[in-house]
Amino acid sequence: MFSLKTRIAMGFLLVVAYGLMTIIVALSLPVSEIHFRTDKDTIVATLEDGREISVTQFSNDRQRIPADPILLLEEPDVLPGYAAMNDFFRAHQFLESALTSGSLSLQDENGNAVAISSSSRSLVSLPGLFWLQLICGLSGMVICLLVWVPARSDIAINSFALTGLSYVLFSSAAAIYSTRELFMPGQLFALLSGINHFGALLFSASLGAFLWNYPRQAPSIWFSGMFYLLFAVAIVVDQAQLVTTPAAGFHSWVMGIFLLGLGGAFWQAWKTRGHRQDRIALRWTVLSIVLGTVFFAGGMIVPAMLTMPTPASQGLLFTTFLLMYLGMAMGVVRHRLFNLEPWWFSLWSWLLGGLVIMLTDLLLATLLTLSGPATLALSVALIGWLYFPVRQYLWGKLIRNQRQGLDSWLSQALPAMLQEQQNAPEQSGIAAALQAVFSPLSLKRAEGPVANVSIEDNGNRLLVPDSKEPHHFELLHPHDGQRVFSRHDVETSKLVLALHTLVNQTRTAREEGASEERNRIRRDMHDDLGAKLLHLLHKSPADSKPLVREAIADLRDLLKAMEGHALSLDAAASQWREETSRRCRDHDVTLQWNENIIPATLHAMQFSETTRIIREAVSNALKHSETPLLSVTLHGDTDKLNIIIANSGLDPSATPGPQRGLNIMQFRASKIGGGFEFGIADQHWQVLLSVPVNR
Incomplete structure (x- = not known):
C-alpha cells in the first residue's frame, strides 16, 4: 500500500523517465556536418564551408537513390498511400545504413560528389520544436495523473487518464521523427509512426468514452466499450495496411471516432438539463475539448484526408492539445470538475515544492563547477553551512516522520476534544481530536453505523465510529496525503475513542457530584427554611399572610428548579x-x-x-x-x-x-x-x- 503522495510521486517519476527515454532516442539519431533543407522541388545542402548546392541523388558503393524532397517530409502518413510510406521508410533505412557505415555521398546538379560523414547529436542541437512537443505531451500526462490518482475510479476518470497517456505517446513519437535532421533508421521510423497512430487512435477512443460518461454515465458500459473496440479494429486496419491509403486506414478512423464521441456531448446536454452544476461541468469540458482539438483536426487530419497541403507544422498543431488539459485544470480550480476535494491543490504545492528543491540541486551542481582551491573551499562552505540546512528544513516540511508516540497524540487530541465540547456541547469532540492527530486531507461525518475502527481502500480510508449513532467518521489520506493508514493508526483511533469515553465519564462524575450537592442544599432549604416560613404564616396577621404565601411559592419554585425535572x-x-x-x-x-x-x-x-x-x-x-x-x-x-x-x-x-x-x-x-x-x-x-x- 502506498500513500496518495507516494503514488503521485511514482507516477511523476515514470513521466520523467519516459521523457528521458524520448530524449535518449532523439539523441541516438545520426547527424552529419552537412545540413539539408527543401527549396521547392529540390533538396539543398549547406556544406561545412557555408556553400549551398542542389542535391540530385544519394549513393553508396553499390546503390543510389534520387534526392526526393519527400525525404525531408515531417509526417509520412500524409503520403498518398501505404506503398509510398513503405518506400519512404526503406529510403531512410538506406540513408542511415550508408551514413553509419561511412559510404554515403551526395551528388550535385553538376555531377560533383561530396562525401557525407556521421557525427553525434547533442542536447543543444535538438530543435525547439522537439522540446515543445515533448514538454506539452508530458504536461498533459502530469495533469491527467493529478486528476486520476486522487479521484475515485470510474469510466470517465479512467478514460480521461488514457487521453493523457495517448497524448504523450503520439506527441513524443512525432517529436523524435518530425525534428530529425534527415537520417533515421527506417525500422525505427516505422515503429515511431506506428506509436503515433496508436496514440492518436487511443486518444480519440478515450476522448469519446469520456464524453459519453461525464458528467453522467453512458446508458451502458458496453456502449463505452464500443469506442475501445473501434480503436482495436482501427489499429489492425492501419498497421496491417488492409486498405490502400493512410487517409482511409487512419485519418478517417480518427475523425470518425472523434465525431461519434462528440455526439456524447449532445446526449449529456439532454441528460443534464435542469442540473446546474452538471451543466456547468459539461459546458466547461466541451469548450476545453473543442479548443484543444479543432486546430489539429482542421490543420492536419482534414487536409490529409483531402490530400491537401497542411497549413502549419504538425509539431505546432500538436501543442494545441495542451489547451484542452489546461482548460480541464482551470475547470478543476474554478468549478471542481471530477468532484475533486479542495485538498487536491495541496498535492500540486507538494509536488511543485519537491520539484523546486530537485531543480535547485541540479542548478547548483551545474553552476559550481569551479576551479581553484580557494573558490572550491568557499563554495563547499556555503553549501554545507547555508544551503544544506535550509534544504533539509524545507524537505522536512514536505516529507516528515509521521509516527507519533503516546505523549504526541495525547497532547494533540485532548485539547482539541475539550475545546470542541466547550464551544459546541452537542458535539462529541471526536472529530476535532481525529483532525488534530491525523491531519487528513478530508474528514467528514457520514451516515450509517460502524461497529469498529477499520481501514479501507488499501489504507487510504479510515472509518471511526461516532458516539452518536447512526453516524461514523470517514478520514481520507493521513498527514496531508503523505502516507496511508496502518494498524498503528487503528490503535491510535481506539485510544482517541477511549479518551472520549474517559472525558465523558469525568464530566458525568462531576455532574453527579454537583447534582448531589444541589439535592443536599435543596433538602436543607426545604426542612429548615420551609418549616420557618410555614410557622411564620400561622403567626402572621391577615394582611401579611399573602406576602408570606408568595415567599412560600417562590421557595417551592426554587426547589423545583433545583430538582431539574x-x-x-x-x-x-x-x-x-x-x-x-x-x-x-x-x-x-x-x-x-x-x-x-x-x-x-x-x-x-x-x-x-x-x-x-x-x-x-x-x-x-x-x-x-x-x-x-x-x-x-x-x-x-x-x-x-x-x-x-x-x-x-x-x-x-x-x-x-x-x-x-x-x-x-x-x-x-x-x-x-x-x-x-x-x-x-x-x-x-x-x-x-x-x-x-x-x-
Whole structure:
C-alpha cells in the first residue's frame, strides 16, 4: 500500500523517465556536418564551408537513390498511400545504413560528389520544436495523473487518464521523427509512426468514452466499450495496411471516432438539463475539448484526408492539445470538475515544492563547477553551512516522520476534544481530536453505523465510529496525503475513542457530584427554611399572610428548579392559572383566562423563569394599573408557547416610571432563549412572552 503522495510521486517519476527515454532516442539519431533543407522541388545542402548546392541523388558503393524532397517530409502518413510510406521508410533505412557505415555521398546538379560523414547529436542541437512537443505531451500526462490518482475510479476518470497517456505517446513519437535532421533508421521510423497512430487512435477512443460518461454515465458500459473496440479494429486496419491509403486506414478512423464521441456531448446536454452544476461541468469540458482539438483536426487530419497541403507544422498543431488539459485544470480550480476535494491543490504545492528543491540541486551542481582551491573551499562552505540546512528544513516540511508516540497524540487530541465540547456541547469532540492527530486531507461525518475502527481502500480510508449513532467518521489520506493508514493508526483511533469515553465519564462524575450537592442544599432549604416560613404564616396577621404565601411559592419554585425535572405544559399552565386566580380574587380583579396549548414540556429552568415573569407581569397589573380586568392568553405553537398578559387599567395622563421590572423580565426571557415585548395595543397595556418548548 502506498500513500496518495507516494503514488503521485511514482507516477511523476515514470513521466520523467519516459521523457528521458524520448530524449535518449532523439539523441541516438545520426547527424552529419552537412545540413539539408527543401527549396521547392529540390533538396539543398549547406556544406561545412557555408556553400549551398542542389542535391540530385544519394549513393553508396553499390546503390543510389534520387534526392526526393519527400525525404525531408515531417509526417509520412500524409503520403498518398501505404506503398509510398513503405518506400519512404526503406529510403531512410538506406540513408542511415550508408551514413553509419561511412559510404554515403551526395551528388550535385553538376555531377560533383561530396562525401557525407556521421557525427553525434547533442542536447543543444535538438530543435525547439522537439522540446515543445515533448514538454506539452508530458504536461498533459502530469495533469491527467493529478486528476486520476486522487479521484475515485470510474469510466470517465479512467478514460480521461488514457487521453493523457495517448497524448504523450503520439506527441513524443512525432517529436523524435518530425525534428530529425534527415537520417533515421527506417525500422525505427516505422515503429515511431506506428506509436503515433496508436496514440492518436487511443486518444480519440478515450476522448469519446469520456464524453459519453461525464458528467453522467453512458446508458451502458458496453456502449463505452464500443469506442475501445473501434480503436482495436482501427489499429489492425492501419498497421496491417488492409486498405490502400493512410487517409482511409487512419485519418478517417480518427475523425470518425472523434465525431461519434462528440455526439456524447449532445446526449449529456439532454441528460443534464435542469442540473446546474452538471451543466456547468459539461459546458466547461466541451469548450476545453473543442479548443484543444479543432486546430489539429482542421490543420492536419482534414487536409490529409483531402490530400491537401497542411497549413502549419504538425509539431505546432500538436501543442494545441495542451489547451484542452489546461482548460480541464482551470475547470478543476474554478468549478471542481471530477468532484475533486479542495485538498487536491495541496498535492500540486507538494509536488511543485519537491520539484523546486530537485531543480535547485541540479542548478547548483551545474553552476559550481569551479576551479581553484580557494573558490572550491568557499563554495563547499556555503553549501554545507547555508544551503544544506535550509534544504533539509524545507524537505522536512514536505516529507516528515509521521509516527507519533503516546505523549504526541495525547497532547494533540485532548485539547482539541475539550475545546470542541466547550464551544459546541452537542458535539462529541471526536472529530476535532481525529483532525488534530491525523491531519487528513478530508474528514467528514457520514451516515450509517460502524461497529469498529477499520481501514479501507488499501489504507487510504479510515472509518471511526461516532458516539452518536447512526453516524461514523470517514478520514481520507493521513498527514496531508503523505502516507496511508496502518494498524498503528487503528490503535491510535481506539485510544482517541477511549479518551472520549474517559472525558465523558469525568464530566458525568462531576455532574453527579454537583447534582448531589444541589439535592443536599435543596433538602436543607426545604426542612429548615420551609418549616420557618410555614410557622411564620400561622403567626402572621391577615394582611401579611399573602406576602408570606408568595415567599412560600417562590421557595417551592426554587426547589423545583433545583430538582431539574421537566414539567408538562398542562401542569405548568394549571399552576399559573391557580396562582393568578387567587391573586386576582385578593384584589377584586376579574381574570379572563384563555388557554390553547399543545402537548409539550418545559425544563425546570424554563418553568421557573416563566413563572417569575408571569408573576411580575401580574403584580404590575394589580398594583400599578388598578385594572378591573386582567386577560391572560396561552397559545401553543409548533415549537414555542406564546403568553399575552393584558390589562385595561391604562391611564393616558400617567407619565412612564422606571422600567426596572420590565428589564428584569426581559433578561429572564433571554436567559431561557425566549422573546419578550411590551407596549400598548387597543387601549390595553400588554406583555408578550414567547418560551421555547419541547414537544
